[in-house]
Amino acid sequence: MSSALIVRGVTVLDGKGGRSSSPRDVLIEEGRITAVRPRISPAEDVREIDGTRRFLLPGFIDAHVHLRLPGTPINPATSLHEPPTLRLYRATKNMRATLRAGVTYVRDLGGIDYGAKMAVDYGEILGPRIVPALQAIGPTGGHTDYRTLGGFAQDRDTPGLSISPLADGPTEAVLRTRELHRAGAGVIKVMGTGGVWSPRDSPEHDGFSPEELSAIVKEATNRGLPVASHAQGINGIKNSIRAGVTSIEHGYSIDDEAIELMRSGGVWLVPTLLTGMTPPTGADVPDYARAKKVRLQQSLRNNISRAIEAGVKIAMGTDSGVVPHGRNLLELAHLVECGMTPMQAIVAGTSHAAELLGIDETVGSVEVGKDADLVITDVDPEHDVKALSDPRRIKIVMQRGRVVHAN
Ligand SMILES: [Zn+2]
Incomplete structure (x- = not known):
């Protein structure tokens, strides 16, 4: 060694x-x-x-990154003409930036290939060690289904375009879960709600139905895998908690009832404040995304602060890849803005994140x-x-x- x-x-x-x-x-x-x-x-x-x-x-642990995403808004028209391997080569640069920022382990919640994890483990490339979701599972027309753009998008498996294979109904949701387990996923990432960057849905929309979420959680649990739910709107947050997910990602619209459900159920919150608080500015930000982001930002600081104050378990995550790579530890300052002491923020970014990732026996x-x-x-x-x-x-x-x- x-x-x-x-x-x-x-x-x-x-x-x-x-x-x-x-x-x-x-x-x-x-x-x-x-x-x-x-x-x-x-x-x-x-x-x-x-x-x-x-x-x-x-070494810090970022529980929510997308190493293969560029850190800037994605232009599907361009990425359609890029082979998937190009993004993987670019990802190696993102991985070095993440490591230089002091992050030695990440949970990649969609996009990175299992080979990248192996390459780090074997010492072939420099980067944080990875717990990979490989791909996020979402419903047709939901968050990360970019196939609606540009009119080219009837193919459910358009290569290179999306980080999200689609699933509709519990049967397909279980099948996707099994496929991801087979491919080496260390966590199953699901869409509990819509989101900011998807063209047709909104954070307030439900993603998977309660039946679909329950089917995924049951299947994942049976295979020893935790489930991370992208959940921004309150209804989808509660659907996800009640289905038994391990962590709520973003959670921007969390309310007192959801806070109590999470506290009593030991559900983790990964508030991704770095992306949440980044203003939606820049020529590349589509109008629909800007409007949704502004709406979320009006209340997220207050909501997340209440969750922190109530004692919900928090792990640091940034959504780097949606925002630029290599500034991960700015999340700590944002957690402090939301009421944590610096020491609590450090714990969220080290031993608590390790616990969420299931790696606390060796790191954190x-x-x-x-x-x-x-x-x-x-x-x-x-x-x-x-x-x-x-x-x-x-x-x-x-x-x-x-x-x-x-x-
Ligand atoms: Zn994300």
């Missing part, structure tokens, strides 16, 4: 809410954290990294035995959490004990 190294004299934020009262030495061997102590004796063949006046945190905190997925920064995140979102302030990124980025 990699040779041993010691980070000397660094302030440790452990990802579980703890902060070392004095500098620590952190020993990394065979890709794992093997000691965190005030002083570790030097040894031969152990490389040393000076951590003085620096801060060491777990600075503890002996965990993989050395680590970030070293010159920013005191409790003092200026927003500065963490500047990749230049991320000095070292480590994955399984290997330095994959150094500034």
Whole structure:
């Protein structure tokens, strides 16, 4: 894996809410954290990294990205003429940007290929490790069904155009779930409501019906897979919670009843504030998307703040790919704007995100035995959490004990 190294004299934020009262030495061997102590004796063949006046945190985990999406509005007329592999090559650039931002693990909720996950695991390319949904499942005419644009779109399987295979009715929904499981999905992503970027539907529209959602959750659960529901309008949020999904993605219109259902049921919220709060400006933003976004933005900050205050479980996710890649940690500042302390936001982006992704036994905190997925920064995140979102302030990124980025 990699040779041993010691980070000397660094302030440790452990990802579980703890902060070392004095500098620590952190020993990394065979890709794992093997000691965190005030002083570790030097040894031969152990490389040393000076951590003085620096801060060491777990590698961040972004629970909602689309590595294959460009980070700008998609032009279907152009992408129709692009082979799918082109986007995959471009995705490698997005993956490096994500890693440089301090994100060492992601959940990709639609678009990335299983081969990309393998390429990272095998060390063929640099990028965050990936829990892939592979593709999102949605109903005909729903969110991510872009086939309505341009009049070319009667083919349900137009290649390269969409990240979403269609399913209508419980039978097809179960079939798609099984196909994704067969292809290696680590999570099933469904459309609980419409959305901003889809031409014909709206966040207030239901996506899958309660029957379709229940069929998917039952099938996924049977195969050990969690279900993530894109849910923005309140009715679809409640349909998704009642069907038993693991996480609500976006959740912008969440109300008190949904908050209580989520709290009592232990359902995660991934508020994706980075995309939610980004103003819908720019020549490439279609008018229909602009209007829907403005409508959502009027209430989302208040709604998400109420969910945070009520104690709904939160994991950090950004929807990077819909917004530019590599600014992932700006989400932490947005979570703080919605009422979290910086430390709570860091926990949402490390150990809590790890828990949601089902990878908390190996990553998400600075503890002996965990993989050395680590970030070293010159920013005191409790003092200026927003500065963490500047990749230049991320000095070292480590994955399984290997330095994959150094500034
Ligand atoms: Zn998304």
